[in-house]
Amino acid sequence: MPLDYPIHERTLPNGLRVVVSPDTSVPNVTVNIWVGVGSRHEVVGRTGFAHLFEHLMFQGSRNVASGEHFEALMAQGGRLNATTWFDRTNYFETVPKGALELALWLEVDRHGHLLDAVNQANLDNQRDVVKEEKRQRYDNQPYGNALIDVYAAVFPEGHPYHHSTIGSMEDLDAASLEDVHAFFRRHYAPDNTVLTLCGDITPDDGFALVERYFGPIAPHPEPRRGPVDALMPLTAPVRVERREEVPNDRLHIAFRLPVDETEEFAAASLALDALGGLASSRLVRRLVRKEQTALGVHATSWGFVDGVSLGFVVVDVATEADATSVESALLEEFERFAVEGPTEAELEAALAQAERSWLSMLASQEERADALSHYALLHGEPQLINTHLDRLRAVTPEQVRAAAAQWLRPESRAVVAYLAEVDTEEVA
Structure with missing residues (x-):
């Protein structure tokens, strides 16, 4: 017998796909945002950008100071984080129902107006943070680079999955501020994003709130490439x-x-x-x-x-x-x-x-x-x-x-x- 979690969908005029799944078991709401950009969308010489933005998105935007996104929601009893993967970047927070509008306001400020805060100093700072993460999680751990080697061995050079999400530190060092801004403008757009609300909220209220906050963000009609040709198994070890x-x-x-x-x-x-x-x-x-x-x-x-x-x-x-x-x-x-x-x-x-x-x-x-x-x-x-x-x-x-x-x-x-x-x- 199939599961029957309630699922309601709507696409806003600007292309944002909204999913609402009511769950009244606890008075919380999870806001979960998937942006259609991961390491597979990066090009040779420009790797590591998707993961870099996972960091930059917490460093302030037009109306939010650096670190304030975490501070404001945690002060309301919320928990939040973000991750980057090959096929997407996601941002998520679970907050008491009364803090939902605060969470949406914070999200719309960075998804719609992040670049106001991405200056050279901010970029340099977060590049250093990513380098330290690579040293701690990859370079200074036993077997730390093994999966990077696996991706490079299984997928040919130039393939979307050939390089890892951490990317190349040389590529990040070589990136100009305009390179980074262009990457955000290309991928962070409502028509390349899904926003899910799961928790103590009705579909009508959920759709109305998301449209109120995210509706004014303009779409970015960047052509989205389709999947690359399918890869068959390796022909030799x-x-x-x-x-x-x-x-x-x-x-x-x-x-x-x-x-x-x-x-x-x-x-x-x-x-x-x-x-x-x-x-x-x-x-x-x-x-x-x-x-x-x-x-x-x-x-x-x-x-x-x-x-x-x-x-x-x-x-x-x-x-x-x-x-x-x-x-x-x-x-x-x-x-x-x-x-x-x-x-x-x-x-x-x-x-x-x-x-x-x-x-x-x-x-x-x-x-x-x-x-x-x-x-x-x-x-x-x-x-x-x-x-x-x-x-x-x-x-x-x-x-x-x-x-x-x-x-x-x-x-x-x-x-x-x-x-x-x-x-x-x-x-x-």
């Missing part, structure tokens, strides 16, 4: 090896997958769960429990919309084990799965985990609002949150096997291996 000071050898074995919200992506995702995404999966049973050559195995799939998605398995190799042998054992299981497909128990376990995860996510007002914005912006249909599980359960064991046979072949893998540095003194 790609390998990247790093010798670093890490606790243990770690293998990232990655594959291209079909685009998100297709039957084929759902089937490939279930295959990865059955292989390595569950506590009872094949790779865990063999490598961790039986052979004890791995400390842990984790498989995941990320659905993207620009012609391709990404799936990968991360294996932490046991200290005394050989990484090459562990990789060979893993590939044996992938080959066997492509022939045999999942057992009934494996598929049911993968579906049960997917259902638990989905229902737990939707039980949170904040995460439900995020899912509504996601489906509205990237798939044009927020109602998909109510039918997602039904579509997943319609996938057959044969579809799962066939997806593995096409997309998860050993010869289509990209391996990023982070190997512990050899102690040369000890060897000597």
Whole structure:
């Protein structure tokens, strides 16, 4: 039986798509905004801009001082943040119902009038903040740059997903103030944005409030490019090896997958769960429990919309084990799965985990609002949150096997291996 979360939609004359989902269980409202700009919209030589604006959006706008957005809403008992990803940038806050108009006023000031506050000093300051974030989260963490290596190995140079959201510090250093202003004007527009209200508000009140605040913002009829051509699986293995000071050898074995919200992506995702995404999966049973050559195995799939998605398995190799042998054992299981497909128990376990995860996510007002914005912006249909599980359960064991046979072949893998540095003194 499909879920039945109430979902109401309206598009304002300026192109802003508004979604309202009433929920009177608590007297709060979540404001969730997805802008159709992520790292995949950046061009060579201008990477890192989408993430930079995630920072700049909290540094003041026409009528709001730097830091005041956080201060004003937290003083009302609100919580808020923002994130950047390949396909979008999102901004969100959950506030008591009485603070909703304050939240909308703050949002419209920065979405409509941010550039009044983006001067050279502000830009230089936030570039330094991004550099420090990169040092802390990527450069000075064990395996910190592994996923950056994965993206570059799986997707060809120049492809929208080839570079990470953190981008290039050299590109940011080279960017002029006008470059940054032009990026904002191109992408931050009501006709490239979804605003979702989820919580204690009626559809009529929600639409009226959003139109009052956001209606005056002019659209920006920038041509939006369509998806790039679909990428097929890699035709030969790609390998990247790093010798670093890490606790243990770690293998990232990655594959291209079909685009998100297709039957084929759902089937490939279930295959990865059955292989390595569950506590009872094949790779865990063999490598961790039986052979004890791995400390842990984790498989995941990320659905993207620009012609391709990404799936990968991360294996932490046991200290005394050989990484090459562990990789060979893993590939044996992938080959066997492509022939045999999942057992009934494996598929049911993968579906049960997917259902638990989905229902737990939707039980949170904040995460439900995020899912509504996601489906509205990237798939044009927020109602998909109510039918997602039904579509997943319609996938057959044969579809799962066939997806593995096409997309998860050993010869289509990209391996990023982070190997512990050899102690040369000890060897000597």
